[in-house]
Amino acid sequence: MGMDMGMTLDGDVNLDGRVGITILGSGSRGNAVLVGTVESALLIDAGFSRKEILARLATAGLDPCVVKALLITHDHGDHVSGARVLADHLDIPTYLNAATLKHLGKRNLVGAKTTVFDSGSTFSLHPFEVRPFSVPHDALEPVGFLISHTRSDGMTVKIGIATDLGHVSMLVSARLADCDALVLECNHDVKLLRTSDRSLNLKRRIGGRFGHLNNVDAVEALAGLVGAKTRHVCLCHLSGDCNDRGIVEELASAKLAEIGRSDITLSIAEQNAPLETIWL
Ligand SMILES: [Zn+2]
Numbered sequence: 146m147g148m149d150m151g152m153t154l155d156g157d158v159n160l161d162g163r164v165g166i167t168i169l170g171s172g173s174r175g176n177a178v179l180v181g182t183v184e185s186a187l188l189i190d191a192g193f194s195r196k197e198i199l200a201r202l203a204t205a206g207l208d209p210c211v212v213k214a215l216l217i218t219h220d221h222g223d224h225v226s227g228a229r230v231l232a233d234h235l236d237i238p239t240y241l242n243a244a245t246l247k248h249l250g251k252r253n254l255v256g257a258k259t260t261v262f263d264s265g266s267t268f269s270l271h272p273f274e275v276r277p278f279s280v281p282h283d284a285l286e287p288v289g290f291l292i293s294h295t296r297s298d299g300m301t302v303k304i305g306i307a308t309d310l311g312h313v314s315m316l317v318s319a320r321l322a323d324c325d326a327l328v329l330e331c332n333h334d335v336k337l338l339r340t341s342d343r344s345l346n347l348k349r350r351i352g353g354r355f356g357h358l359n360n361v362d363a364v365e366a367l368a369g370l371v372g373a374k375t376r377h378v379c380l381c382h383l384s385g386d387c388n389d390r391g392i393v394e395e396l397a398s399a400k401l402a403e404i405g406r407s408d409i410t411l412s413i414a415e416q417n418a419p420l421e422t423i424w425l
């Protein structure tokens with residue numbers, strides 16, 4: 146028939162059992178990423194209003210009923226501003242570590258159903274395995290997530306997500322190595338940050354070891370993290386005024402070419418609109 150595996154007769158890709166990643170939006174004015182199958186998905190962070198997240202799910206063609214849980218990376222507003230209202234609206238549990246729960250609970254920012262995870266321990270959220278890991282960032286107890294899913298064809302796919310981190314620690318390197326898809330921060334251009342009109346204090350905080358990953362460090366880290374299995378890289382949390390999509394795309398494409406991995410699909414998250422779903 147000459148038809149690719151996984152294609153149905155009408156030409157639509159058969160998504161049964163496959164796992165998709167949809168960056169609903171990313172940047173200092175809000176972050177939310179959906180990871181899941183057509184039946185069951187996890188929302189990583191809810192840094193937009195409920196209304197905005199539902200609108201973006203609709204734009205991306207995703208049914209909010211498939212969202213089974215909300216996972217929180219850390220307590221910053223651009224990751225949690227819609228957390229309580231959205232989780233209660235969808236009637237789903239929020240997974241977060243104890244320090245983050247304590248902080249958000251005091252401010253009435255978390256939904257009614259909560260489950261506390263340990264930042265170093267894997268937990269199961271059927272049909273996913275979630276492995277949180279600590280990241281160096283100036284929040285209470287920030288984490289990234291490694292999400293594994295065994296597809297119906299028996300293949301296990303790994304998705305690594307680290308959106309706010311000042312540097313790539315040994316632990317981060319170990320967790321994010323050779324993921325099928327990698328979602329990594331690429332926050333700012335060092336020169337644009339230096340020449341911006343931000344206060345010296347803020348510049349130091351953003352550019353520091355517990356701030357946000359700059360373009361050069363992100364792209365260098367990327368080269369070490371991609372492995373034989375890696376097929377997709379999504380760079381995210383770009384600064385609105387201290388970065389430029391063109392610079393990021395050029396740097397990352399050049400680095401992937403340099404290491405002989407131009408086969409990897411590169412995407413760059415947007416603040417104001419969802420990206421097309423990446424299917425694994
Ligand atoms: Zn943050």
Ligand SMILES: [Zn+2]
Nearest residue numbers: 173221223309
């Ligand atoms: Zn952030």
